[in-house]
Amino acid sequence: MAWRLVWHDSPGRRCIMKPFEFFVMNNEVRKITPDQNEARSLVSDAVARANYFSRIIPDQENAKFILENLFESCSGLLDAFMIMDGYRSYVREAAIVYARDKGYLFDRDAAMLDRFQDVLERSRHFAAAPSQSEIEEGIIECKRIFSLVVKRFI
Numbered sequence: 725m726a727w728r729l730v731w732h733d734s735p736g737r738r739c740i741m742k743p744f745e746f747f748v749m750n751n752e753v754r755k756i757t758p759d760q761n762e763a764r765s766l767v768s769d770a771v772a773r774a775n776y777f778s779r780i781i782p783d784q785e786n787a788k789f790i791l792e793n794l795f796e797s798c799s800g801l802l803d804a805f806m807i808m809d810g811y812r813s814y815v816r817e818a819a820i821v822y823a824r825d826k827g828y829l830f831d832r833d834a835a836m837l838d839r840f841q842d843v844l845e846r847s848r849h850f851a852a853a854p855s856q857s858e859i860e861e862g863i864i865e866c867k868r869i870f871s872l873v874v875k876r877f878i
Contacts, residue, residue: 747818763804770800787859794866
């Protein structure tokens with residue numbers, strides 16, 4: 725089981741992503757019967773959420789919530805891929821790794837989503853407010869990644 729180094733877009737930043745098998749062995753991903761209806765529902769919800777939050781103009785008060793919801797829209801699409809292929813993920817990183825391994829995400833985009841997941845988790849659990857530049861970059865990148873990934877469902 726090889727761990728894979730993925731470089732972030734920012735100079736000097738990098739992350740190591742666990743292999744998909746790691747999540748399966750640790751019961752963070754389970755094999756299920758593929759469910760096309762659930763996958764379609766997830767895609768529909770992700771598109772509706774992304775459309776709604778993409779129309780809102782970010783400001784100091786709402787930007788973090790826009791980022792959270794755009795990230796959740798991307799995550800919903802990744803979960804749909806897994807469910808169509810017969811997997812259920814209980815951790816976000818597993819869905820990101822799965823999508824990267826299957827070619828639904830480029831390495832750079834997987835690293836970006838992984839980074840924004842970390843930013844949002846630090847904000848939720850450790851009261852570490854993301855910087856305005858992290859939020860602005862996250863909104864732009866989540867919109868871009870969403871538009872690339874959603875095309876695979878159309």
